[in-house]
Amino acid sequence: MARLFGTDGVRGVAGRDLTATLALDLSIAAAQVLAAGERAGRPLAVVGRDPRASGEFLEAAVVAGLASSGVDVIRLGVLPTPAVAHLTDDLDADFGVMLSASHNAAPDNGIKFFARGGQKLPDELENQIEANLGGGAPPAVGADVGRVSDAAEAAEHYIRHVVESVPNRLDGLRVVLDCANGAASEVAPEALRRVGAEVITIGDRPDGLNINEGCGSTQLEALQEAVRSHGADAGIAHDGDADRCLAVAGDGSVVDGDQILGILALELQEAGSLAKDTLVVTVMSNLGLKLAMKEAGIAVVETPVGDRYVLEEMKAGAYSLGGEQSGHVVLLDHASTGDGLLTGLHLLGAVSRRGRSLDELAKVMTRLPQVLINVRGVDKSRAASSSELAEAVTRAEAELGDTGRVLIRSSGTEPMVRVMVEAAAESHAHEVAERLADVVRSALGR
Incomplete structure (x- = not known):
């Protein structure tokens, strides 16, 4: 069973x-x-x-x-x-x-x-x-x-908690907030307004059936349009239960979880609050984040995909910051789990404190082109033991050198193997990924 x-x-x-x-x-x-x-x-x-x-x-x-x-x-x-x-x-x-x-x-x-x-x-x-x-x-x-x-008073207790964690106010920032027609539709706008932000809301009319429908952190197009049309400094997007946060800069560009983690890591490091000068991420985080953290003197610890594994590693190592590219960010000094409102407030706090735009701050890292191919209908149980696949991965890693990487991962729920390749050039990433996907099909085909 x-x-x-x-x-x-x-x-x-x-x-x-x-x-x-x-x-x-x-x-x-x-x-x-x-x-x-x-x-x-x-x-x-x-x-x-x-x-x-x-x-x-x-x-x-x-x-x-x-x-x-x-x-x-x-x-x-x-x-x-x-x-x-x-x-x-x-x-x-x-x-x-x-x-x-x-x-x-x-x-x-x-x-x-x-x-x-x-x-x-x-x-x-x-x-x-x-x-x-x-x-x-x-x-x-x-x-x-x-x-x-x-x-x-449950909502009030929570709002006070996240607001009191922010080190500085957000006066003068115009923010578009996408609540995904979800659980944050009332508390998130109130929290932002209490710290001084001018807030424009979308996706804040839940009717029980429209949660995550064309809005929220998994569908950012509406937020990008709203940020541009309102001339906002930034946009913040949550998912249905608001444990995620992704962002949109004033120019409409997406700021993903890796970039948010990079920004927050530098903020905490400067404040002396980044425990052991270490950031915890999953194996799917972009190599660009790891390279940027290395340059800043911040160690990076990797875990399997899943915010629970990030959290387990953070507790085991007594680290204070970790998360995923998807926008699950854990600020362990303030929360026991990933918190989208907390993340958004601290991200905007960095924008306000630095006096720089979000798109400038997001340049803390350069996202390397990342290509993901899902190879279906193969025997994923043989992926770890296939010498043919292992040799192909070794050749690909040697070809990519220090500016690229390969990740072969079996799906946890489907008969599928995921092939992820990062490289300095997108065309090179596609080429290597397609080549490895062909090896997966020939080596693991039923």
Whole structure:
């Protein structure tokens, strides 16, 4: 049987894969695993969601499962995922639950759990929750039944937290903010205005069905147009649950997660706050970022793809900054997980403090052309053991030298091998990538 938890909680099409019954059972199983603390009296959980229509029935199922297991529940309402993580810690809850499918389309939804302190669950705890599905302790009765309440000030607590983390104000900056019709539609504009920015919003009218639809961090065209038409200094884009942040400079150019990480790394280094002068990234980060950090005297630690692996490495090494090209950025001095609002505020703080445009700051690194080819229908299990493929990669790496690199990676969910090549010239990257893709097809073809 396939593992229920993926790389970021349990996800699926709501009502078909992720049913009310599954949500109920998961919450009951989670209560058995995560509520086994030392609190006097009943354990406490917080529950938040993004504005998807399905979040309404899934929230009801999760709350019912928790309360019937003897857990007191504070409903946070519609809030970003990092807000739920923060409030899990801030309200001293035993654990937190977030209902969201992040950047996915409206029909999808997901359930993510946070341990005490707003920490992501390690694999072993997720495995324990799965093992407890459909069994375990009898339901609570009488005075042992959990009580349910609503946190009227949840959004305000989170807004204050992110605003107080910004080292300087943003007065004079005109910013277009794309909220992806998602969980940040109310809190993100308010946070920016409190630190002095002039804010123009798009994608801030969630109706339960339009989340991530033609907007947000995965579709930046609307933001680019809005930045140009309003003569804005910058644009900030979040995804549906606002754990991501990408940006658009005043000239309409995209500033991706690698560039944001480069800007923030230099800011923290200058302030003496970049722990061990080290940045944590994934293997997919552009080589240009690594070269720029080397020049600045900043070490770079690589992890597998996935923000959870970045976070694990940051905690293990006591590092303060890490993230992904996709815009998951972790500022560990201020958050226990990736936080798009926090990232956007600190990025704009750098623009304001430096008195330079975002496109100038983004030149901290030169993005090398990066070509990705997905080779489908091959036996990915043989990728690591194929001598033919290994020899081809060695030749390609020698050809590219210090100004390029090769990454061959098997997909975690499909019969597919990803071939990624970076080179100083895009034409050279395409040529090498196509050559390697042909080797993958011949060496791993069924």
